[in-house]
Amino acid sequence: MARSPQKSSAPASGNAVTADLVAVLVAVTDGAPKIMTIAGGSALPSGPFEFTHRSLQTALRAWVEAQTGHPLGYVEQLYTFADRGRSGDAKSPHSVSISYLGLTREDKVGEGFEAHWSGWYDYFPWEDHRAGAPGFIARSIAPKLKAWAKAASSPTLQRERWQRCAITFGLDDRDWNEELVLQRYELLWEASLIPEANHSRGREAPVVPGKPMTADHRRILATGIARLRAKIKYRPVVFELMPAEFTLLQLQRSVEALAGRLVHKQNFRRLIEQQELVEETGAMAADTVGRPAKLFRFRHAVLAERAVAGTKLPLSRT
Amino acid sequence: MARSPQKSSAPASGNAVTADLVAVLVAVTDGAPKIMTIAGGSALPSGPFEFTHRSLQTALRAWVEAQTGHPLGYVEQLYTFADRGRSGDAKSPHSVSISYLGLTREDKVGEGFEAHWSGWYDYFPWEDHRAGAPGFIARSIAPKLKAWAKAASSPTLQRERWQRCAITFGLDDRDWNEELVLQRYELLWEASLIPEANHSRGREAPVVPGKPMTADHRRILATGIARLRAKIKYRPVVFELMPAEFTLLQLQRSVEALAGRLVHKQNFRRLIEQQELVEETGAMAADTVGRPAKLFRFRHAVLAERAVAGTKLPLSRT
DNA sequence: CCATCTTATGCTCATGGAGAGTATAAATGG
DNA sequence: CCATTTATACTCTCCATGAGCATAAGATGG
Numbered sequence A, B: 001m002a003r004s005p006q007k008s009s010a011p012a013s014g015n016a017v018t019a020d021l022v023a024v025l026v027a028v029t030d031g032a033p034k035i036m037t038i039a040g041g042s043a044l045p046s047g048p049f050e051f052t053h054r055s056l057q058t059a060l061r062a063w064v065e066a067q068t069g070h071p072l073g074y075v076e077q078l079y080t081f082a083d084r085g086r087s088g089d090a091k092s093p094h095s096v097s098i099s100y101l102g103l104t105r106e107d108k109v110g111e112g113f114e115a116h117w118s119g120w121y122d123y124f125p126w127e128d129h130r131a132g133a134p135g136f137i138a139r140s141i142a143p144k145l146k147a148w149a150k151a152a153s154s155p156t157l158q159r160e161r162w163q164r165c166a167i168t169f170g171l172d173d174r175d176w177n178e179e180l181v182l183q184r185y186e187l188l189w190e191a192s193l194i195p196e197a198n199h200s201r202g203r204e205a206p207v208v209p210g211k212p213m214t215a216d217h218r219r220i221l222a223t224g225i226a227r228l229r230a231k232i233k234y235r236p237v238v239f240e241l242m243p244a245e246f247t248l249l250q251l252q253r254s255v256e257a258l259a260g261r262l263v264h265k266q267n268f269r270r271l272i273e274q275q276e277l278v279e280e281t282g283a284m285a286a287d288t289v290g291r292p293a294k295l296f297r298f299r300h301a302v303l304a305e306r307a308v309a310g311t312k313l314p315l316s317r318t
Numbered sequence C: 001c002c003a004t005c006t007t008a009t010g011c012t013c014a015t016g017g018a019g020a021g022t023a024t025a026a027a028t029g030g
Numbered sequence D: 001c002c003a004t005t006t007a008t009a010c011t012c013t014c015c016a017t018g019a020g021c022a023t024a025a026g027a028t029g030g
Helices: A056-068 A135-150 A155-169 A181-190 A217-231 A248-259 A265-274 A301-305 B056-068 B135-150 B155-169 B181-190 B217-231 B248-259 B265-274 B301-305
Strands: A016-029 A032-037 A046-048 A075-083 A095-103 A116-119 A278-284 A294-298 B016-029 B032-037 B046-048 B075-083 B095-103 B116-119 B278-284 B294-298
Touching: A016 A056, A016 A217, A016 A248, A032 A248, A056 A075, A056 A095, A056 B075, A075 A217, A075 B056, A075 B075, A095 A217, A095 B095, A135 A155, A135 A181, A155 A181, A155 B301, A181 A217, A217 A248, A248 A265, A248 A294, A301 B155, B016 B056, B016 B217, B016 B248, B032 B248, B056 B075, B056 B095, B075 B217, B095 B217, B135 B155, B135 B181, B155 B181, B181 B217, B217 B248, B248 B265, B248 B294
Parallel strands: A016 A095, B016 B095
Antiparallel strands: A016 A032, A016 A046, A016 B016, A032 A116, A075 A095, A278 A294, B016 B032, B016 B046, B032 B116, B075 B095, B278 B294
């Protein structure tokens, strides 16, 4: 940045960069959260921003709709990174990557495109605590983190490192905090447990389960998941991922899929109903096991009615 | 964005833009929230991003420290905009503006720089509700908004417009929501009550009090204020704005200054203390009216101890 | 010294939301 | 009929939060 501040009305020459958009596109199908990927699931969809569009969001929407044939519901900017050329070479072209979170419903991907939907827990298996904490956290991740903590230079640093591990991964009887997705990824990265972190060095590092991605795409995905997990607690965004009509259990399963943890059923219903987020359609769910459930639809009116308070999660501690 | 998705490993030529950084730099002095401005208070500090820095944040920090001679505490990215040339001319250079929120303590600005601190309520007088809702909201803003609502084409639209006004400005006995800073600004913009909104047309529009800024800088500031008002409720970021030692009342005044509304004193103390965010220094405040207060300092340890829950605001409804 | 003002600090009370559990209803397949 | 599965209705307890009362500790002016 210039030493002397000034209005940015005269862009300095020699400062040219390229702007890329990267999208974390989320859908939920049958209790499985999906993200749109390309290149065989090894990258998030991305491409250069073209200034034929009025704004970044417009560009993203247009592109996604061309891809999926479906309008993109909720869109939110995630983060902007500056990359200084792939090889670290100061002469290589610089780029700015602007990432977005988008919510939609899974659907056929347009013909001739290489995009498809992948389960997001393929990339972050340690994030799914719906059936309790995955065994490999205690069996595999925790010991490796402990080794990493022990490798610090002083006893104080060792303690601090381990405390950080325990907090982010809910170890030592701490509670699991589902929102710390990015912190967990970054911790694993620092501990060299993420393949992307081994900068083309030849040596093999002990790595953790989970599919890697190109460049920093998995970090971007982590950012998106974290944002979404936080958001569903105070904004009714889950409905963007639901079909027009749904049962309360389906809604619950979607929330649980995103949060990666279970919710107390009765309290979940109480919350949804007392906030008047949904209304009955009058119909009942067909093709069901057990007692048939009422069908509901989202009351779009709530978006206008109030500065919407949200859908906090009635978590269960079991 | 390209129709065919691909890894962004080959930036397309002809897509060059310039990247600018814009900073919302906040400090609080004697219960007055300030922002750093340039050009006589008509613009936020900004400048081109230079790729000599490793990252955007590094660039921002370096620049701010050169400006103020003080390290920048908390830094957070706000939003990235794409501007298509000043005049709307498709041939003019495109730029991407990346805005940041930074917290620091007010201090002397380095010699020879045109930057200085301005009170943020100079730009958003309607946001300060510490002495109750400002009279001109009911006297001046509300009627103008009502007129704007009435100008909608259908009765339904008129009602929706007014409902939106009432929600964002807390009219019709609704509660004031201090976080809706951006929504309020955008509403006033749509209603042509913001000077920046009158696109160099000659006609005078009825405008609302508050100092305007260059380009979209006031919108960026609104984004920053909104983000900060939300953040202080769940992250202990206020302490970045406090001196090393402070009384609980000083802390409370700072929170109130940011939130633009009053807080219940006893409950505020209860909250701060039970969360163990501070510790006594042992000393007492000097130069005081009334009973002397204990001095406290921030317990930096809490940042490590937990996935910090925050400093919710014990609002008073009076 | 006393009255009064100002701020600090301790404590109680009522309300409501959240976590948790119990109980009953309505469907299906043996 | 019974076991199983899901839906739905209540109840209970705990605790955070908004609110207010009461007292303490300093200064100041008569």
